Amino acid sequence: MAEETYYDVVAYPPGSYRQSHPDRLATLATLLGMDVAPVGACRVLEVGCGDGSNLIPMAVGLPGSEFFGVDLAAAPIARGNAVIAAAGLGNVRLEALDLMAFPEDAGTFDYIVAHGFCSWVPDFVRKKLWEVIDRHLAPNGVAYASYNAYPAAHLRNAVRDMMTFHAAQLGTPSTERAAVGREFLGALGGVAKGPDVWKQVLAFESERLGKQRMDVISHDEMGAFYNSFRFAEIVAESGLQYVAESSLRRLLAPLDAELTKAVDGFGATDLIAREQYLDFLEFRSFRETVFCRKQVPLDRDGVRGRVRNLYLASPLENDGPGAGGATKFRDSQTGGVIQTNHPDVVRILKRLGACWPSAVAFADLPDAVEPICQLVAAGLVELRTHPLVPPRVLGRMPVASPLARVQLASGTRTTNLLHKMVELNTAEARNMVCLLDGRSSKGALETACAGIRGGVDGVLDALYRHGLLMG
Numbered sequence: 053m054a055e056e057t058y059y060d061v062v063a064y065p066p067g068s069y070r071q072s073h074p075d076r077l078a079t080l081a082t083l084l085g086m087d088v089a090p091v092g093a094c095r096v097l098e099v100g101c102g103d104g105s106n107l108i109p110m111a112v113g114l115p116g117s118e119f120f121g122v123d124l125a126a127a128p129i130a131r132g133n134a135v136i137a138a139a140g141l142g143n144v145r146l147e148a149l150d151l152m153a154f155p156e157d158a159g160t161f162d163y164i165v166a167h168g169f170c171s172w173v174p175d176f177v178r179k180k181l182w183e184v185i186d187r188h189l190a191p192n193g194v195a196y197a198s199y200n201a202y203p204a205a206h207l208r209n210a211v212r213d214m215m216t217f218h219a220a221q222l223g224t225p226s227t228e229r230a231a232v233g234r235e236f237l238g239a240l241g242g243v244a245k246g247p248d249v250w251k252q253v254l255a256f257e258s259e260r261l262g263k264q265r266m267d268v269i270s271h272d273e274m275g276a277f278y279n280s281f282r283f284a285e286i287v288a289e290s291g292l293q294y295v296a297e298s299s300l301r302r303l304l305a306p307l308d309a310e311l312t313k314a315v316d317g318f319g320a321t322d323l324i325a326r327e328q329y330l331d332f333l334e335f336r337s338f339r340e341t342v343f344c345r346k347q348v349p350l351d352r353d354g355v356r357g358r359v360r361n362l363y364l365a366s367p368l369e370n371d372g373p374g375a376g377g378a379t380k381f382r383d384s385q386t387g388g389v390i391q392t393n394h395p396d397v398v399r400i401l402k403r404l405g406a407c408w409p410s411a412v413a414f415a416d417l418p419d420a421v422e423p424i425c426q427l428v429a430a431g432l433v434e435l436r437t438h439p440l441v442p443p444r445v446l447g448r449m450p451v452a453s454p455l456a457r458v459q460l461a462s463g464t465r466t467t468n469l470l471h472k473m474v475e476l477n478t479a480e481a482r483n484m485v486c487l488l489d490g491r492s493s494k495g496a497l498e499t500a501c502a503g504i505r506g507g508v509d510g511v512l513d514a515l516y517r518h519g520l521l522m523g
């Protein structure tokens with residue numbers, strides 16, 4: 053039985069990270085010319101999986117794949133396993149395990165994910181992560197690791213250093229120690245002397261930490277281990293090949309001309325050095341890096357053309373005619389409005405908006421590579437290797453995500469099939485999700501929706517658009 057850790061004592065808040073989802077990793081790798089395992093039939097390992105709140109929703113949405121999560125802390129693993137049992141999931145397993153003792157016979161994984169791990173473990177554990185990836189990543193596998201990055205991490209380091217000094221008398225990490233540290237930082241900012249830049253740094257960090265929960269500060273800022281890295285240093289240490297950052301926008305948006313000129317001026321010729329200089333220029337604080345094996349050939353020139361191999365999705369809804377013959381589209385999530393006259397874009401967005409949150413294969417849309425890349429770069433269209441949400445079949449009674457049924461039976465938040473956290477604020481909607489188990493009669497659903505505008509169909513439409521229905 054492993055020793056109790058601070059993650060057993062104070063729960064780390066649940067989180068699901070789209071940027072670490074195998075479909076995102078597969079999409080980026082596909083754009084770079086890799087022939088990856090289909091996410092609907094693959095093996096995924098998550099290292100430092102905590103309570104499984106990142107891994108379990110992946111398993112719900114990809115029932116043909118197999119998921120394995122390990123974490124040193126037994127208490128969050130036990131909570132995660134209770135959710136898995138309650139949701140009746142047979143394709144995901146969590147184990148309380150020190151990565152140092154990772155079983156050599158665990159087999160190969162097509163995707164290996166370590167979110168929020170490298171910066172919060174000792175050096176030897178981080179190095180073990182690279183060994184585990186080296187031994188267990190499939191030849192065409194894709195890995196993901198996030199970490200605190202320089203140069204902005206210098207500010208976080210400075211603040212952590214002062215807060216832990218001030219709270220040293222409180223000993224080991226605790227939420228009380230975090231509260232003392234944060235209060236000290238605020239007080240320091242109020243009376244600090246010296247150059248203005250120092251006061252600005254303190255105000256900047258104080259504001260950032262002011263928005264954080266105390267349990268998060270006690271782990272992320274004032275936990276026992278805290279390391280930051282230069283991007284180039286992590287790539288070299290990993291022994292892996294850099295694929296991209298886990299952002300489609302970043303991959304498809306053309307680099308700002310001024311930044312390109314600056315990086316050229318610094319004499320950076322290879323990709324790693326260029327990315328490193330960009331971190332210096334853009335004051336980066338955190339990286340979410342996607343890797344593959346060194347020997348895998350990547351083609352960075354054909355990225356845009358490979359959108360043809362993917363699915364597209366967009367939450368933009370047709371909002372009627374705009375000015376000068378344009379068509380207006382409203383983002384159903386942010387409320388933002390765009391207008392366009394481009395006939396292919398109008399056709400594509402109308403089609404995608406009508407089936408959101410499901411996706412449409414590029415082959416079924418007008419062949420408009422460049423406009424699509426621009427829409428992705430603007431964050432208006434998503435690319436996927438898998439629809440993630442099955443198309444809605446009208447007239448058939450849908451089933452809600454088993455995870456949503458478990459989580460919404462006692463809370464208001466769950467992770468949807470798009471791997472995003474959603475909040476359902478009305479008891480009626482949550483009750484309806486719980487009833488959508490494939491066994492409830494139409495009458496029970498009608499009773500649950502009595503008095504709600506739109507009735508059963510209206511509620512089902514809303515739940516489908518929230519990404520909570522399995523079709």
Ligand SMILES: C[S@@+](CC[C@H](N)C(=O)[O-])C[C@H]1O[C@@H](n2cnc3c(N)ncnc32)[C@H](O)[C@@H]1O
Pocket residue numbers: 057059064065066067099100101102122123124125149150151152166167168169172173177271
């Ligand atoms: C900052 S938390 C991140 C949790 C989760 N991945 C997230 O991002 O929400 C770091 C996690 O790494 C786990 N961890 C630390 N050392 C470990 C080790 N030697 N083996 C496995 N897990 C470890 C901790 O228990 C903790 O759950």
